[in-house]
Amino acid sequence: MIGLLIGGALHEVPGVECMSPGAGSPPWLRLAPGDYCQRKTKWVRQITIHTTKGINPQTILPGKGAGGRDRVVAEFWRGDPQHSAAHIVVDTDGSVACLGDLATICAYHATTANDWSVGIEMYQEFDGGIYEATLTSTVAVCRVICEAMGIPYQMHHAPYKGAPVERLVPGGRDCVGIYGHRDQTDRRGAGDPGGAIYARLRADGCEAFDFGKREDLDRWISRQQRLRAMGEPVDVDGICGPGTMAAMRRRGFRTGLEIDA
Numbered sequence: 001m002i003g004l005l006i007g008g009a010l011h012e013v014p015g016v017e018c019m020s021p022g023a024g025s026p027p028w029l030r031l032a033p034g035d036y037c038q039r040k041t042k043w044v045r046q047i048t049i050h051t052t053k054g055i056n057p058q059t060i061l062p063g064k065g066a067g068g069r070d071r072v073v074a075e076f077w078r079g080d081p082q083h084s085a086a087h088i089v090v091d092t093d094g095s096v097a098c099l100g101d102l103a104t105i106c107a108y109h110a111t112t113a114n115d116w117s118v119g120i121e122m123y124q125e126f127d128g129g130i131y132e133a134t135l136t137s138t139v140a141v142c143r144v145i146c147e148a149m150g151i152p153y154q155m156h157h158a159p160y161k162g163a164p165v166e167r168l169v170p171g172g173r174d175c176v177g178i179y180g181h182r183d184q185t186d187r188r189g190a191g192d193p194g195g196a197i198y199a200r201l202r203a204d205g206c207e208a209f210d211f212g213k214r215e216d217l218d219r220w221i222s223r224q225q226r227l228r229a230m231g232e233p234v235d236v237d238g239i240c241g242p243g244t245m246a247a248m249r250r251r252g253f254r255t256g257l258e259i260d261a
Contacts (some may be wrong), residue, residue: 004145004148005020005100008104017097020098028078031077034083035084036107036108037114044116045177046176048184051190058195059130061125065093065125084108090137090138091123092169110185111166111184112171117143120136124191139204155208163182168184178201178206217239224244
């Protein structure tokens with residue numbers, strides 16, 4: 001099946017080859033029963049980006065690799081007694097394996113945030129290298145997930161200080177957007193996912209906030225106040241949830257930056 005599987009429907013990622021489980025798909029292209037459960041929440045609000053090795057510093061490798069690493073990662077998870085996995089593997093050639101429905105499957109990838117987050121695993125070589133193709137496809141996948149699942153295209157971005165963001169450690173129920181695994185736990189460190197993916201998301205127009213300083217909440221309080229002034233019955237709490245996103249769409253805003261203009 002071509003595309004990301006979200007709520008039973010396939011969503012194409014322009015310029016990226018995506019595979020999802022379905023009739024006729026290979027057995028490895030799906031999470032093992034011990035690596036996931038059904039989501040309890042209907043509001044998926046986060047994307048957590050990982051690297052397979054967590055190595056830092058990273059080397060950015062030009063072009064693309066040979067591929068075939070998605071299957072290696074998926075089969076490793078299937079045989080791992082620790083029962084951890086992510087929804088998506090981005091291969092060295094930029095192709096993408098989606099191992100479960102992003103809307104209904106809770107993959108065990110980010111402990112406290114599992115139930116309301118989507119996990120993306122970028123393949124990293126044993127010497128720390130990550131291909132440009134992997135980074136480019138990860139950005140494209142993030143954009144499509146945000147659009148399809150009603151997540152604002154924004155991320156936590158601040159200099160890494162060797163520790164996770166306090167708000168994210170218990171799961172970050174009030175944190176909406178994209179962040180790296182290192183922002184949520186101290187188990188892997190700077191290389192999970194490293195700095196390159198943040199720079200590429202930023203270059204793609206992803207809005208950046210320091211979640212540790214609660215910049216996202218402050219900015220969205222201001223935006224929600226503007227929406228209320230337009231007659232939209234949104235909560236003014238700084239959390240860009242489904243109600244705020246729906247109000248934005250009714251007013252023709254695709255991003256929070258358009259409200260600010």
